[in-house]
Amino acid sequence: SYVLTQPPSVSVAPGQTARITCGGNNIGSKSVHWYQQKPGQAPVLVVYDDSDRPSGIPERFSGSNSGNTATLTISRVEAGDEADYYCQVWDSSSDHLVVFGGGTKLTVL
């Protein structure tokens, strides 16, 4: 089945830009979605369909997807952005319809 690869951790200073990658074979041909999960809480959708933001999500969160890599970009990082981030795609070619990346822990220094 399809595999998504994320770096285990990313660190960034407040006010800087964080980039979290999600690698997959020809992922640019798929629609990629991103979730933020803070400790003890359910995941929250922050970007869907590569680069769209749900209502209520700050413009600081953006996404892109091309080739074999999708990227979640968080501009002007704040302490409250510290969380785990997961990418997700739909894989109708197998019985495992939903694939998540392994998650990336974003640390705000």
Place this chain on the structure above:
Amino acid sequence: QVQLVQSGAEVKKPGASVKVSCKASGYTFTGYYMHWVRQAPGQGLEWMGRINPNSGGTNYAQKFQGRVTMTRDTSISTAYMELSRLRSDDTAVYYCARADIVVVPAAIEYYFDYWGQGTLVTVSS
């Protein structure tokens, strides 16, 4: 506003079964697939399967085939996930999640726009 409210924490012995409920409100229950995702302590998200609340049709991840059953009661807008023959490595937080669609060329894909609060299932002797 859309809400998914799950049942409370459970403690089960190995070999037992657990049934978790997910009550939906704020939208037409039969209009969106409901998925179940679990997360073991300190681990990532793992997809378990989905149910079409309109037809009752299901798709399960191969890993859980034969042990998981997803059902729904449209009269009370509630989805259920039952996992049988529990083992210690089934200890996890179980989430229900509503799936919305993205239309891509020649296909429809899904993402999760709303999640339940999670239900901790502990399997211990």
